[in-house]
Amino acid sequence: MKRAVYPGSFDPVTKGHLDIIERASAIVDELIVGVLNNNEKTPLFSVDERVKMLKDVTVHIPNVRVESFSGLSVEFVKKCDASFLVRGLRAVTDFEYELQMAQTNRSIDKDVDTLFLTTGLKYAYISSTIVKEVAFYGGDISGFVPETIVDRVYGKISQKAKGKTSEV
Numbered sequence: 663m664k665r666a667v668y669p670g671s672f673d674p675v676t677k678g679h680l681d682i683i684e685r686a687s688a689i690v691d692e693l694i695v696g697v698l699n700n701n702e703k704t705p706l707f708s709v710d711e712r713v714k715m716l717k718d719v720t721v722h723i724p725n726v727r728v729e730s731f732s733g734l735s736v737e738f739v740k741k742c743d744a745s746f747l748v749r750g751l752r753a754v755t756d757f758e759y760e761l762q763m764a765q766t767n768r769s770i771d772k773d774v775d776t777l778f779l780t781t782g783l784k785y786a787y788i789s790s791t792i793v794k795e796v797a798f799y800g801g802d803i804s805g806f807v808p809e810t811i812v813d814r815v816y817g818k819i820s821q822k823a824k825g826k827t828s829e830v
């Protein structure tokens with residue numbers, strides 16, 4: 663059984679992430695998408711919301727499981743009884759950080775290798791950060807995130823904006 667973990671923040675999931683999930687799940691027997699529950703960052707969506715969004719957009723892929731995790735990715739890999747990590751590379755700017763992360767992970771646990779997939783060219787410029795930025799200014803994000811995610815992003819951003827206004 664070849665099992666892999668695709669870890670990330672997914673705040674929110676983009677079409678680029680989904681492209682990686684679809685292609686990685688075609689290579690392995692089971693792909694576990696690991697949603698990082700990071701207390702140090704303040705994500706737009708809660709970890710449960712991010713897990714739900716990923717479950718919704720991967721419902722058509724039977725060998726994909728979505729779970730949240732805290733702590734080290736390599737420990738989550740072991741917990742899942744998986745043998746490698748999957749990461750997407752969009753452009754050369756990703757390379758340095760991804761290389762450092764893969765090498766760190768392998769120095770923590772030499773049995774955990776990282777498999778890199780290059781993001782589809784049409785998604786190479788998309789990031790969760792860009793999605794939030796464009797949505798914040800009312801731009802069209804339908805090309806960046808799966809259809810069922812679009813309104814959740816606008817909804818959450820306006821909810822946060824209202825929260826901020828009422829605090830003042």
Ligand code: PNS
Pocket residue numbers: 669670671672698733734735736762763766767
């Ligand atoms: O989607 P992101 O934010 O680029 O994903 C980054 C992620 C979650 C893969 C990375 O921050 C991570 O693995 N965090 C867990 C802590 C960890 O294992 N750190 C050691 C690797 S540097």
